Amino acid sequence: MTSELTALQVRGLTKRFDRPAVDALDLEVRAGEFYALVGPNGAGKTTTLRMVAGLLPPDGGSISIFGIDALRDPVGAKQVMAWVSDEPMIYDKLTPEEYLEFVAGLWGMAPARAQATARQLLISLGLEAQLGERCEGFSKGMRQKVALAGALVHDPRLIILDEPLTGLDAISARHVKSLLGDRVRAGCTVIMTTHILEVAERMADRIGVIAAGRLVAEGTLAELRQVSGRTDHSLEELFIALVDNEAAAA
Amino acid sequence: MSSVTTLSWFARHELRLAWREWLAMIAGRRGRRRAAIIGFVILAALLHLPAWAVIGRYAELSTPLDATPRIVISATICLGWALILSQAIESVTRVFYARADLDLIMSSPTTLTELFAVRISAIALSVTAMALLFATPFVDVLLLGGGARWLAALGVVIASGLSATAVAIAVTIMLFRLIGPARTRLVAQIVAAIIGAGFVIALQVAAILSTGTLSRFAILTSDAVAALAPAAESIVWWPARAVTGDVTALLPLLSVSLILLGIVMAIFSPRFAETVASASARAAPGRKAWGIRRFRVRSRQQALRRKEFFLLARDPWLVSQTLMQLLYLLPPALLLWRSFADKSVGLALVTPVVVMAAGQLAGGLAWLTISGEDAPDLVGTAPLRQTQVIRAKVEVVLIAIGIVFAPLLAALGFASPWQSTITTAGVAVAALSATAIQLWFRVQARRSQFRRRQTSSRLATFAEAFCSIGWAATAVITLILPLAALPCGLITVGILALTWALSPRRG
Secondary structure, eight states, X not given: OOOTTEEEEEEEEEEESSSEEEEEEEEEEETTOEEEEEOOTTSSHHHHHHHHTTSSOOSEEEEEETTEETTTOHHHHHHTEEEEOSSOXXXXXXXXXXXXXXXXXXXXXXXXXXXXXXXXXXXXXXXXGGTTBOGGGOOHXXXXXXXXXXXXXXXXXXXXXXXXXXTOOHHHHHHHHHHHHHHHHTTOEEEEEOSOHHHHHHHOSEEEEEETTEEXXXXXXXXXXXXXXXXXXXXXXXXXXXXXXXXXHO | OOHHHHHHHHHHHHHHHHHHHHHHHHHOSGGGHHHHHHHXXXXXXXXXXXXXXXXXXXXXXXXXXXXXXXXXXXXXXXXXXXXXXXXXXXXXHHHHHHXXXXXXXHTSSSOHHHHHHHHHHHHXXXXXXXXXXXXXXXXXXXXXXXXXXXXXXXXXXXXXXXXXXXXXXXXXXXXXXXXXXXXXXXXXXXXXXXXXXHHHHHHHHHHHHHHSSSOXXXXXXXXXXXXXXXXXXXXXXXXXXXXXXXXXXXXXXXXXXXXXXXXXXXXXHHHHHHHHHHHHGGGOOOOBOOOOSSOOOOSHHHHHHHHHHHHHHXXXXXXXXHHHHHHHHHHHHHHHHHHHHOTTSOGGGHHHHHHHXXXXXHHHHXXXXXXXXXXXXXXXXXXXXXXXXXXXXXXXXXXXXXXXXXXXXXXXXXXXXXXXXXXXXXXXXXXXXXXXXXXXXXXXXXXXXXXXXXXXXXXXHHHHHHHHHHHHHHHHHHHHOHHHHHHHHHHHHHHHHHHHXXXXXXX
């Protein structure tokens, strides 16, 4: 039963391209949780999250976001969430401020509130000097920050990020991590895929390991260690062991 | 590897790139290339028919040329040269901005001046090859009808290709020096568009002012122009003499073109590297926009429309294309202006030109707004229905068309309210048809891919063109012979219906 305490509930989610990309996946993320989804390349992480975000129609299964059936009421579900992809998709010919005005408009925010939030976000992400500059000359890190500001400007209850730290320098990555940490502390739910296991280990409340489109393990780092029976292992070693086991079983 | 080996290897590499770029332009995806090449060959064969219709009767032209044929041939060569120059400027700009191998080349242990000399030669070769390709059907027709002397026309095309490339490189590099890499891309596109269309339009304007018609030949064959033309021995007539087989004119023409290209290579090859480096360093332009003083967006639809208007207003391609459309509208506008004083001029000619222009511009705008979405994930995850997004984008296309064409339609209303009403209806239907076709054939693409939009669907491109022509014809026939407009309109509706039936969005 989905409740306000559950941010995301996925049941039997299936997507097939030339082979099953996501295979009857069940996943539950609690409200206010920082959840990291890790897995090898081609495991189905991005496909899963794209279906949750409403970017890809599933072949089967259900998706519920804060109790809203995302397949029956996609507009209602999208109203409370935000999506950030690994490749920041922003408009080259808009300034960061114009971009945020557009995003805020799409989510139906009041202009005055949107402008105050946008400015605060851009400043906190270190983009104050570029407020009025078009994004066409921005580095990947700056573009990723603008995309992230776009995801945060409408104050979503659920933020889904697909490899948000790819291509960011250490300072930018710290900015982003700190901002996400602040959001989680304020009650927002964050679901993030990452290849940087250290980030998942340090930031996530719970970690889901996905392989061949199925969730092979889930829990806190301590729970994952307990399941695998290797109490002194790092997440990287646990991850390799879990994925290897799954590959051997397949 | 010796320097000569390196250069010949690099020349082969450049030619392979040019060949593949050209293939990609005509064929798009790799799997369709064979079909596209076969289609292209058939098209080239079919081009012999209009070529025969246009110039077949001039094949037996006697030499030495009289004043009028000399003027007409020279003007035709000028037009061809302007079109080649426009294409050459476009090619040079593309090499500056779009090639992904510049870092590799510039970091390689080779002499950059020589490499860029090869690259300039490759541009000249590809521009000339393209010109030859389009000129061949016309030369074939002349050869069949008038004998081997017309082979010299191919020499004139080669001379035009070489000289146009030389001028294009000089113009583009000078633009870099004068206005910097940030603005050169936009200005070069605009210059290319104006040069391409400018010559024809200038002739039309001259024809309207002198004879009151849109016919370019009217001005070229007039006594006034013949009286102003230089003497028959003048150097100005070399190209016309060369085309008709005068080797004493052809050889100097080819020599001058080669020398011109050689001079440009000698002067600009060393600077090419520097120029290219400035263009690629354009990653951090720090370009200021107008800026937002206050957020104004009050609805989701308004947010989408506002974003599209911002992007359209800042799109270099669109600026150059709109400018070109406006240039094409200049002759009918002038004709309209003259009609206030003299009712006898062919005012009806305004209608098809305006309707055609509206259809073509709407097609481009619709592709940019509907298919050219740079942040599809953002729009896809926004709390809006797809129909709301599409509606807002279509509204933007129609509003933009309204803004561009309203002044001319209003002016037409003063001259002839009935014609203005028909033309307005034609503009609306042509714009709606082009938008609908783009909607049915929409693909996910980046706005920067606009140049290759035709390769995503040949059917959509042809349907868009035929519908624009169909609505233009329907509008003008409505004015002249209203009953005959019905079948013409029905045929256009039929084209539209067939396009829908064949479109991937059907159902």
